[in-house]
Amino acid sequence: MSSEFGVWLAAFFTIGIASFLYKDNPLYKFCESVFVGISAGYWAVALFWENLIAKMFDSLGISYFFGLWPEKGALQDIFSGVWNWNLLHILAGILGIMMLLRLFPKIGWIARWPLSVIVGSTAGLWMITYFQSNFLSQLQKTVVPLFDIGRINELSEIGAAMSEQGRAIPFDAYFAAYLGNLILIFGTLTGLVYFYFSKEHKGVFGKTAKVGIYFLMITFGASFGYTVMSRMSLLIGRLYFLFSTWLGFVN
Amino acid sequence: MRREIPLILTAIVGITFFIQFFVPHSPMRELSETFSDWYSIISAFAIWLGGLNLMKISFEKVYKKDKDWFFAVTTIVSFFLILIVGLFFSGGRQYLEQGSGYDWLYRNIYSPLSATMFALLAFFVASASYRAFRARNAQATVLLLAAFIVMAGRTPFGDWITIYLPEGWRLSNLSNVIMNYFNVAGQRAIMIGISLGIVSTSLRIILGIERSHLGGE
Amino acid sequence: MANKVASGIFIIVILPFLIWLIHKKPQPPSVSYPPYDLTAVLTPYDTAGSVTLSWFTLEGDDEAAAYFPDYRILRSQYQQGPFEEIGTVSFDVPRSTQISRQFRDIAVVAGGDYFYKVVAEVDGEIIESNVFGPITATPGPAGEEPIEVPDIIAFPPTQLKAYDTPNDNGGSITLEWKISASDAARSERFKGYDIYRGASPDGPFEKVGETTSGVSDSERQVKIIADGRDIINGVEYYYYVAAKWNGYEANSEIFGPVKSSQQWFHTGRGVSLVLLGLLIGSILYFINRAKAGKELFIRKIGGLEAVDEAVGRATEMGKAIFYVPGIQDMNNMQTIAGLTILGRVARLTAQYETKLEVPVSRSLVMVAAREIVKESYLNAGRPDFYNDDIVYYLTDDQFGYAAGVDGLVIRKKPATVFYQGAFFAESLILAETGNSIGAIQIAGTAMPAQLPFFVAACDYTLIGEELFAASAYLSREPKLLGSLKGQDLGGKLIFLSLALIFVIIATLGAFTGSEIVDTIQRMFNVN
Amino acid sequence: MNKFWERLLTIDRRAIFVVIFLALSVPIFLQIGLPIPVTREVQILYDALEDLPRGAKILVSCDYDPGSEPELQPMAEAAFKYFVANDLRFIIIGLWPQGPIQGNRAIEDINESDDELIVENGDTLYFGADLVVVGEDTARYGIDFINLGFQVGQELVIQRMGTSFEATFPSDRRFGRPQKEFPIMEGIYRLADFDFVLNLSAGYPGTVEWVQFAVDRFHVPVGAGNTAVQAPLAYPYLDTGQLTGILGGMKGGAEFERLVGHRARATMSMTSQTMAHIFVMLFIVVGNIAFFVTRGKSERRDLRK
Known part of the structure; x- marks a missing residue:
């Protein structure tokens, strides 16, 4: 059994949160309220050091001025006549303060300014990124021959060798060679038809969309099956903590 | 002022990122980097807005002697505890180092709370599979079968129940096929759909047609 | 405007x-390299004076290929020949590195100039190397302690090319060289390359970078690396690269001048x-x-049709509606797309005077959601009904937020819960808890991994792109x-x-x- | 008979919770190991690491929090051990604030030396922080590995690294000194200067963003360790060659542990995992039998079409 105070504290909070499984109770409420407070503070501290200090005060040279950081920043550069883009971080600071003005109802609308910078950069960046990585590269990988000739040829070579040893060619190898590309192309295209909004899902079009839904359902099923595994491992981790680190039953 | 400037700001920033992708020439890169940094700095300010809001609500609960006012007190105490420790008593910049007060709070309070909350999922996943995965109709049946095969195929159990089949023709192979072909095809359709949705939504935002984030029409 | x-x-x-x-x-120069790439150096440490040759192996040269013939080493005193054979290297001799072979010519006369080439016959075709030379055989300084001459010696990188890195905003020059013949990946003795740069071919040169052994492009046996250290656009630079081998450096030839520039497209x-x-x-x-x-047609989307019904139901039951906008910030398009649905929901709740609660996990989302709800209440003609506490912040933390929302849902028992935006693992925690109190749940996300859980535990789910279509669908605005x-x-x-x-x-x-x-x-x- | 199934259909979910708890706990005490065959996606990652030359620099991005520790921490430990033993240098960063701490904890846990500290040239070096001993190999902070901490900005951080690494991660975590004071950073100016990126990710920002920016824009090979939930999302990228290998969940971790010859927690947990899977499958089967026998009489309500 552990003799560390911290471990006991951790065990207390572990059991407290888990007690929610039985029903909502004061112990859970306590842990929940601690969790909300601690995590909100946790993020505030992390962003203070990593964003406010590192991005703004260091890069502007304010930390250097107070001797808190060895490197010069934008302000020092400007005074020695060199343009430094980081000087624009002052504007970001102003936008940040505008954000805080949201606390005062009368002038709270000014928070829209920084918000629009955030939303604008998201829009610009995501538009390009998703188009490249999701649209283009997926299009690229959908443009494949219907049958994988290379793999089919490979199969006949390996097949001969394997049947000599009395073994069967794996099912997935067959599938990959003859049906793999077909399923990839067909599934992607029918799935896309399901997402077609400006045409009613009727007739042949409707049938295709229906096939698309089935592909989506298989995808969801597969993700679910895969996820069950992940979720179980999380609990195993906690059980190890309780049985091993805290109680010392197992190594 | 209230509406036009935000719309113009959105357009300028958005178009900068767009052009930056195709034009490597300065000042595009510098501009886009600057806007990225702005994002970090603005969110560092904004988090205080959230924290203060949380404190405001909690203090109100205590003040009004709400039913759960005691728990509001614990929220307030734990918020200020980690804040004060993290800002003043954890060696400044090295606040994440082993042995700092912040690190101690992280390991012994934050980490078990977070991990246990996450671990509850194991229970919920089990109950969801018992309750929700019913072969109600053809679609649900397909979903269920795929889940079942993948689940079985990812553990030795799957091969064990199909031991009478030749090697290479067992459940794990079927699960591979589902994972690598059917799953990929479905994911791909979803991904392409999403990317189109994002391009179009982004374009509308940049053009100022979609402005709900600034408060509706 | x-x-x-x-x-x-x-x-x-x-x-x-x-x-x-x-x-x-114009694209960067496409460089092709001849086979062999024969080089020769005076054997270091060898006081007697000898020449070591090194070349890259031909395709087919490995110990398993028994049909591969020998390399024949030819030497002459003139560039044009005649060449005479001075030795062979057989395929079954272990190679000096994985990619190259070496041969030491000890039968040289001090002061003599020599030219070398290597020839091999592969599949009936005779493949000749380049002619390397002249190299003057020079014995080491007399009287020095004889040092053990290593079997394999360091060879310089060859065929160094440098060009402006394409498609960038300047400040970078790309170097490309055929790797040293002594370069074997994971060799204990080969320590990689140092890159030297100077402002003129005569120097002074300064070390500006280093890199590991191995190739970047295995087909051409070349290493490609960009030098981006304090390069000023338009200034001419000269480069050479040194291969480091067992404390000994072999320098490539100097390449230059080269300038960096910015590209417009x-x-x-x-x-x-x-x-x-x-x-x-x-x-x-x-x-x-x-x-x-x-007029533009749009097909029916089940999840969005149900919004009105779900709000109506909460009104009938006299219970609250929860709206959960996901755990991502305003820098996620899904959050933004989800918030347009919040606008619709808020408008309905204002009309029906139903209680709405929006716990959020990001302060920026809080700001945006407040704008939206306020505007909706205003448009519905009920600004009096609005207050800032409809939208409140819990914590930025994923599970801290999930714990908080779970507690709220269990205690306040809303009739309807919306989950619209970007969700991660907390999706099932939230949806299962909502399910356990019997709430109607409408979910929408573009996170493929979370869709199965929403499909399983919620009444309606907007799948992927449907979430982004919501604003058009709900508002029916022509644009x-x-x-x-x-x-x-x-x-x-x-x-x-x-x-x-x-x-x-x-x-x-x-x-x-x-x-x-x-x-x-x-x-x-x-x- | 019908009654029994009906009762089963409306069973308290807490009964299910108890079953799952037992299914996972019992194997922990029994400590049985199961055979673990290595899958293709894990082999690809391992082969890519094997192909790296000595002294290659690897960027390890820890993008997870304690919540996903059971799945990703064993991967981090196995990978760091492998790096130290094979003379590869690694630079730890995080796009999640908790990530670099998790990296530190992994380094602390793989250290095999029993000593606490040594004094060398007047400097006090702590084992598990400044020095890591794995078998006969030793790695030293600042020379063989370094922790540069967390940066906020999600994918924008990766984008910035592509053009300037130093501007993105200006200082180290342990001493709070400018990163260029450390010998390991020599030759690292941009993301492209790394030989490999290992991304251990539990969500956003994570593998998808690394593929979109590091691979698609800056052409650095990226290998991923994912939670099992994230792994299906990453599969399409493996197929396209955008990802160099995936370690999927605890099973992927166990396979990786097997390849690098470090049998640890992921391997030991596979039995519990298998048990839990069997029970979840049983639940689905029993739930459906009950559903068909009673024809869904006691279903709460069904708004779905």
Whole structure:
């Protein structure tokens, strides 16, 4: 059994949160309220050091001025006549303060300014990124021959060798060679038809969309099956903590 | 002022990122980097807005002697505890180092709370599979079968129940096929759909047609 | 107004791009390397004076290939020959590195000039190396302690080329060289390369970087690396690269001058631009058509049809409605798309005077959600009913937020819960808890991993793109409907038709054994 | 008979919770190991690491929090051990604030030396922080590995690294000194200067963003360790060659542990995992039998079409 105070504290909070499984109770409420407070503070501290200090005060040279950081920043550069883009971080600071003005109802609308910078950069960046990585590269990988000739040829070579040893060619190898590309192309295209909004899902079009839904359902099923595994491992981790680190039953 | 400037700001920033992708020439890169940094700095300010809001609500609960006012007190105490420790008593910049007060709070309070909350999922996943995965109709049946095969195929159990089949023709192979072909095809359709949705939504935002984030029409 | 300005900027931006596309900028020099790449050096530490040759092995030279013949080493005193054979290296002699072979010529006369070449016959074809020389045999300084001469010695990197890094904003020069013949990956003694740069061919040179052993392009046996250390655009630089081997450095020849510059267009992104331009053009076209009053059809989306019903139900039961906008910030398009649904929900709750609660996990989302709810209450004619506490912040933390929302849901027992936005693992915690209190749940997310849980535990689910279509669907505003149509025609239809056409071509290509598949795929390469 | 199934259909979910708890706990005490065959996606990652030359620099991005520790921490430990033993240098960063701490904890846990500290040239070096001993190999902070901490900005951080690494991660975590004071950073100016990126990710920002920016824009090979939930999302990228290998969940971790010859927690947990899977499958089967026998009589309500 552990003799560390911290471990006991951790065990207390572990059991407290888990007690929610039985029903909502004061112990859970306590842990929940601690969790909300601690995590909100946790993020505030992390962003203070990593964003406010590192991005703004260091890069502007304010930390250097107070001797808190060895490197010069934008302000020092400007005074020695060199343009430094980081000087624009002052504007970001102003936008940040505008954000805080949201606390005062009368002038709270000014928070829209920084918000629009955030939303604008998201829009610009995501538009390009998703188009490249999701649209283009997926299009690229959908443009494949219907049958994988290379793999089919490979199969006949390996097949001969394997049947000599009395073994069967794996099912997935067959599938990959003859049906793999077909399923990839067909599934992607029918799935896309399901997402077609400006045409009613009727007739042949409707049938295709229906096939698309089935592909989506298989995808969801597969993700679910895969996820069950992940979720179980999380609990195993906690059980190890309780049985091993805290109680010392197992190594 | 209230509406036009935000719309113009959105357009300028958005178009900068767009052009930056195709034009490597300065000042595009510098501009886009600057806007990225702005994002970090603005969110560092904004988090205080959230924290203060949380404190405001909690203090109100205590003040009004709400039913759960005691728990509001614990929220307030734990918020200020980690804040004060993290800002003043954890060696400044090295606040994440082993042995700092912040690190101690992280390991012994934050980490078990977070991990246990996450671990509850194991229970919920089990109950969801018992309750929700019913072969109600053809679609649900397909979903269920795929889940079942993948689940079985990812553990030795799957091969064990199909031991009478030749090697290479067992459940794990079927699960591979589902994972690598059917799953990929479905994911791909979803991904392409999403990317189109994002391009179009982004374009509308940049053009100022979609402005709900600034408060509706 | 702003939208016209932005449209204008878009067109102004895209047109010049298309023109640039036609006038493609020159690509970086494509460098090809001959086989062998024979080099010779005076054997270091050898006081008697000898010459060591080194060359890259030919394809087929490995110990398993018993049919591979010997390399014949030829020497002459003149460039033109005649060459005489001075030895052979057989394939079954272990190679000095994985990629190269060495031969030491000890039968040299001090002061003599020599030329070398290597010849081998592969599959009936005689392959000759380059002629290397002249090299003057020189014995080491007399009287020095004889040092043990290593079996394998260091060879310099060869054929160094440097050029302006393409498609960048300057400040970078790309170097490319054929790796040293002594370079074997994971060799204990080969320590990689040092890169030296100078302002003139005579120096002084300064070390500006180092890199590991091994190749960047295994087909050509070259190492490619960009030097980006304090390079000023337009200034001429000279480079050489040194191979480090067992405390000994072998320098390449000096290459230069080379200048870096900025490019105006990223040539690798041409196809992106054309396809994206088509998509954007199609969206803009249909937005304009819709503005002109053209009716546009949109199919039924179950999850969105249910919004009114779900709000109505909560009103009947006299219970609250929870709206959960996901755990991501405003820098996620899903959050933004989800918030448009919040606008609709808030309007309905204002009309029905139903209690609405929006716990959020990001302060920026809080700001935006408050704007939206306030506006909706105003539009519904109930500004009195609004207060800031409808939208409140819990914590930025994923599970802290999940714990908080769970507690709220259990205690306040809302009749309806909306989950719209980006969700991660907390999706099931939230949905299961909502389910356990019997709430109607409508979910929408573009996170593929979380969709199965929402599909299983919620009554309605907006799948992926449907979430982004919500704002158009709910508002029925012509401009938004137009963009939806544009994304159907300019995106999906183009994708479908391009994919089908190219699949047919690729299939035919595969049967005829042409390289068309690679060509097509290269077209869509993402850079 | 019908009654029994009906009762089963409306069973308290807490009964299910108890079953799952037992299914996972019992194997922990029994400590049985199961055979673990290595899948293709894990082999690809391992082969890519094997191909790296000595002294290659690897960027390890820890993008997870304690919540996903059971799945990703074993991967981090196995990978760091492998790096130290094979003379590869690694630079730890995080796009999640908790990530770099998790990296530190992994380094602390793989250290095999029993000593606490040594004094060398007047400097006090702590084992598990400044020095890591794995078998006969030793790695030293600042020379063989370094922790540069967390940066906010999600994918924008990766984008910035592509053009300037130093501007993105200006200082180290342990001493709070400018990063260029450390010898390991020599030759690292941009993301492209790394030989490999290992991304251990539990969500956003994570593998998808690394593929979109690091691979697609800056052409650095990226290998991923994912939670099992994230793994299906990453599969399409493996197929396209954008990802160099995936370690999917605890099973992927166990396979990786097997390849690098470090049997640890992931391997030991596979039995519990298998048990839990069997029970979840049983639940689905029993739930459906009950559903069909009673024809869904006691279903709460069904709004779905």
